[in-house]
Amino acid sequence: MEAKNKYNWRLVLGPVILLGGIILGIFWSGFPPYLVSFLTALGAVFIVIGIRMMKYGDSAKGDERTRKIWAYSAAYSWWLTYVAIAALYLVDYLKIVELTVGSILGILLVTISLSQIIISWILSRKGDIQ
Amino acid sequence: MKTRIKELRARFGLTQEDLAKKVGVRRETILFLERGKYNPSLKLAYDIARALKAKNIEEVFIFDEE
Numbered sequence: 001m002e003a004k005n006k007y008n009w010r011l012v013l014g015p016v017i018l019l020g021g022i023i024l025g026i027f028w029s030g031f032p033p034y035l036v037s038f039l040t041a042l043g044a045v046f047i048v049i050g051i052r053m054m055k056y057g058d059s060a061k062g063d064e065r066t067r068k069i070w071a072y073s074a075a076y077s078w079w080l081t082y083v084a085i086a087a088l089y090l091v092d093y094l095k096i097v098e099l100t101v102g103s104i105l106g107i108l109l110v111t112i113s114l115s116q117i118i119i120s121w122i123l124s125r126k127g128d129i130q
Numbered sequence: 131m132k133t134r135i136k137e138l139r140a141r142f143g144l145t146q147e148d149l150a151k152k153v154g155v156r157r158e159t160i161l162f163l164e165r166g167k168y169n170p171s172l173k174l175a176y177d178i179a180r181a182l183k184a185k186n187i188e189e190v191f192i193f194d195e196e
Contacts, residue, residue, distance in 0.1 A: 063155035064171055065162070124158075127167030 010050030018043025065128070072129045073120035080115045081108060132192040136164045138182040153177040 021039025024031045062070065088107065092099050123129060139149055146160040153174060162168035163178070170178070170191075179190045 063159055064174055065159045065168055066156065127162035127165065128169060 008050070008054070010046045010053065014043050014046030014050055016043070017046060066124070068129060069120050069123045073116050073123055076119045077112055077116035080119075081112045084108060084111045131169050132166050132194055133163055134190050134192070135160065135178065135182070138184065138190060142182065149178070149181060152181045 018040050021036050021043060024039070025033070025036035084107065088099065088104055091097050135149070139146070144152075146157045146164075150157045150160045154177070155174065159168065159170075159174075163170060172187075175187050175191055179187045182190055184190045
């Protein structure tokens with residue numbers, strides 16, 4: 001239990017940063033919006049990590065099964081993103097949709113992170129990589 | 131891979147959580163091992179065999195060639 005309690009500071013700091021970001025964004029008109037996004041995201045990350053550390057203690061970083069699943073999902077996600085890049089290239093080449101650099105980066109960012117999360121969830125439900 | 135983890139665990143009155151802590155893995159890993167859905171590394175198999183006071187790995191893990 002003591003090992004788990006040492007991670008409580010993240011659970012305290014997370015909401016403070018998150019709420020700080022939101023409050024500064026609302027009440028200080030000159031506060032840059034990107035800093036609001038950064039602070040709220042940072043606070044959310046602290047909360048998520050804090051909860052995981054509370055639940056799993058030191059093994060929150062993962063044991064051999066979860067590390068294996070994460071490595072495989074990263075590889076699958078990489079291939080999926082590669083396919084997405086090829087598809088985006090085709091879409092742009094054939095002028096099907098007008099794409100900007102920002103939209104392409106956004107699509108790739110979402111593809112790589114979402115696909116890794118979904119694939120690792122599917123693999124972890126199966127138990128192992130066969 | 132079939133295992134006798136559940137049987138040996140019950141003999142020593144250990145929960146999945148207890149065994150997981152002893153060998154440094156998550157409870158889910160023990161669960162999937164007991165269901166025969168996860169093939170452990172040699173080190174984990176050895177650690178589990180030792181935690182369950184087995185003489186060797188074969189006493190806990192039954193390798194199924196099919």
